[in-house]
Amino acid sequence: MNPIRLASVEAFAYRVPVKSPIKVAFGTFRDRPFVLVRVRDVDGAEGWGEAWANWPAVGAEHRARLVVDIGERLVGKSFDSPQHLFQQLSKSLEVLVIQTGEVGPIAQAVAGIDIAVWDLVARKAGQPLHRLLSAREVKSVPVYATGINPDEPEKFAAARQAEGHRAFKLKTGFGHDVDVRNLRAMRAALGPDAVITCDSNQTHDLQDAIAFVRAIEPLRLDWFEEPMRVDAPAANWETLARESTTPLAGGENLQGAQFDGPIAGKVLQVIQPDVTKWGGVSGNLDIGRRTVAAGKRYCPHYFGGGISVLTSLHLLAAVGGEGLLEFDCHPNLGREAVVGTLLPVKDGRVPVPQAPGLGAEPDLEALGPYRTWAPPA
Template identity: 85%
Template sequence: MKPVRLASVEAFAYRVPVKMPIKVAFGTFRDRPFVLVRVTDEDGNVGWGEAWANWPAVGAEHRARLVVDFGERLVGKAFDSPQHLFEQLSRQLEVLVIQTGEVGPIAQAIAGIDIAVWDLVARREGKPLHKLLSSRAVETVPVYVTGINPDEPERFAAARQAEGHRAFKLKTGFGHDIDVRNLRAMRETLGPQAVITCDSNQTHDLQQATAFVRAIEDLKLSWFEEPIRVDAPQSDWEALAAASTTPLAGGENLQGAQFDAAIGAKVLQVIQPDVTKWGGISGNWEVARKTVAAGKRYCPHYFGGGISVLASLQLLAAAGGEGLLEFDCHPNVGREAVVGDLLPVTDGRVPVPQGPGLGAVPDLDALAGYRTWAPKG
C-alpha cells in the first residue's frame, strides 16, 4: 500500500431539524447533528469520514473543532497505512485524554479522521472499501429498522414492513408495563416471522431487567440491547444472562480492549460497536473479525448521517457472519444528502455499494443551509 501523506483535514458541523421528535430513554432528539470530515492527500485524492455527535446537539461543533485541531498533527507526515495513522494519532493523544477527561469526544474525532483516510485509500485503489478489507464477494446485507418511538410503535413498524423491512428494534426503558405492551403489540402486528429486538439504553437495574426478560420471553426477541449499565458489576451481567432466554447485546459504549473482554465472555451474544464513536474502520475491523471468529453476531451500531451508515455497511459486508445493519428510517437530510437512492430496501436487505471507497460522497450544496461550523464567509 502506498504511504498516506495528508495535505489537509477539514470538518463540517451540521444540525438538521426533525419533524417528529425521536425518543430514547435518556432524552429526546429534536434535531439531528452530525460532523463530516474531509481529508485530502498531497496528490489531490479525497476521502470522507464522520465523527459521532448525535447527543447533545451542541457537541457537533466541538467535535468538528477537535477534528481540525488533530488534523494539524497529521498534515505533511507520512503513514504506512490508515491503521498506522490511527495508532500513531491515538498514542499522541493519550495524555490529552487524561488532561481533559474527554475520552468520548477525542475518540470520536479520531474515528472520523480514520474513516476518511480509509475512504481516501480505497478510492485511490479504485476499490469499494469492503473489498479492500476482505476478499468476500457480497451484494446485499440484511438491515433492521431503528429509532422506533414508544408511542404506538406497531403503527410505525407496520408502515416500514410494508416498505420491505423484515427486522425492527424498539426503544424501551419507558416503564415495564409500557415496554411489554409495545413489544406485544409489535409481535401481534408484524407476525411471528418478523425479527424484533429492543434497546433500553442502560435504564434498568438487575432486578428490573430480570423481571423484564421473563415478561417478554414468549415473544422470541432476537436480542435485548444494553439492558443495564455498561459499567454494572460483571456479576450482574452474568446473572441477567443466566436468567434470560433472549440474547443480550451491547458494544456502542465500549472501547479498545473492552471489546476483547466482551467477545471472550459468554454474556453478550451480539457485539455492536459504533464506527464513528470509537475506532473508525481501523479499530472496528479488528472487532468485527474477532466477533465473527468467536461465533457471535457483529451488528454495527448506527444513528448518524450518511457516511456513518455507509462505513457500517462496508464493515459488515467485509466481516460476514449473521449480523444485521442498523438502519434509520426517520427522514434525515444528513443521511439522504450522502446516500441518495443507493440503499433501497428489498425483502429486508440493501445493496452493498460497489463504487470506490464508501460508495458515495456528500452533497455539500444540499447540506449548506444546515451548516453550523465553520460558517461560510
C-alpha cells in the first residue's frame, strides 16, 4: 500500500426534514441530521466518510466543525495505512478528549475521517472496500428493517414485509404493556417465520427487564437490544442473561477495549458497534472479526445516512458470520442521495456494491438546499 498523504479534509453538515417524526425511548427525530466527510490526497483522489450525528439534531454542525479542526492535523503528513492514520490521530487527541470531556463527538469525527480514508484507498486500488478488507466473495447480505415506531408498528412492518423484508426491529421502552402489545401484534401480522427483534435504548432497570423478557418469551425474538444502561453493574447484566431466553444485544455505545468483555463473555450474544460512533473501519474490522471468531453475531448498528450504511455493509460482507445489516426504511434524503437504487431489498437481502471503494458517492447538488454549515472561506 502506498503512503497516504492528505491534501484536505472537508465536512458537510445537513438537516433533512421528515414527513413523520421517528420515536425512540430517549427522544423524537423531527428531522434527519448527518455529517459527510470528504478527504482528498495530494494526487487529487478523494474518499467519502460520515460522522455520527443523528441525535440531537443540533449536534451535526458541531461534529462538522470538529472534523475540519481535527482534519487540519493530518494535512501534509504521511501515513503508511488507514490503520496507521487512525492510531496516530486517536493517540494525538487523547489530551484533547480529557480537556473537553467530549469523548463521543471526537471519536465520531475521527470515525468519519477514517471511513473517508478507507474509501479513498479502496478507490485508488480499484477494489470494492469489502474485497480490500477480505478475500471473501460476497454478493449480498441479509438486512433487517429498523426504526419501527411504537404507533401501530404491525402495519408499518407488514408494509415492509410486502416490499421484501424478512426481519424487523421494534423500538421499545415506552412502557411494559405498550411494548408487549406491539410485539405480539407484530408476530401475529408477520407470521411465525419472520425475524423480530426489539431495542429499548437502555430504559429498563433490572426488575423491569426481567419482567419484560418473561412476557416476550413466547414470541421467540432473535434478540433484545440495550435493555438496561450500558454502565449498569455487571452483576445485573449477568442476572438478566440468566433469566432471558431471548439473546441480549448491544455495542453501539461502546468504544475500543470496552468490547473485550462483551465479546469474550456470556452476556451479549449479538455485538453491534456503530462504524460512525467509534472506530470507523480501522477499529470495527477487528471488533467484527473477533465477534465472529467468538461464535457470536456481528450486526453493525446503523441509523444515519448513505455513507454509513454502505460502510456497515462492506464491513459485514468482509467479516462474515450470521449477522444482519441494520436497514433504515424511513424516507431519508441523506441516504437516498448517496445510495440511490443501489440497495434494493429482495427476500430479506441487499446486494453488496462491487464498484471501487464504498461503491457510491453523495449527490451534493440534491443535498445542497439542506446544508446547514460550511467552513469559512
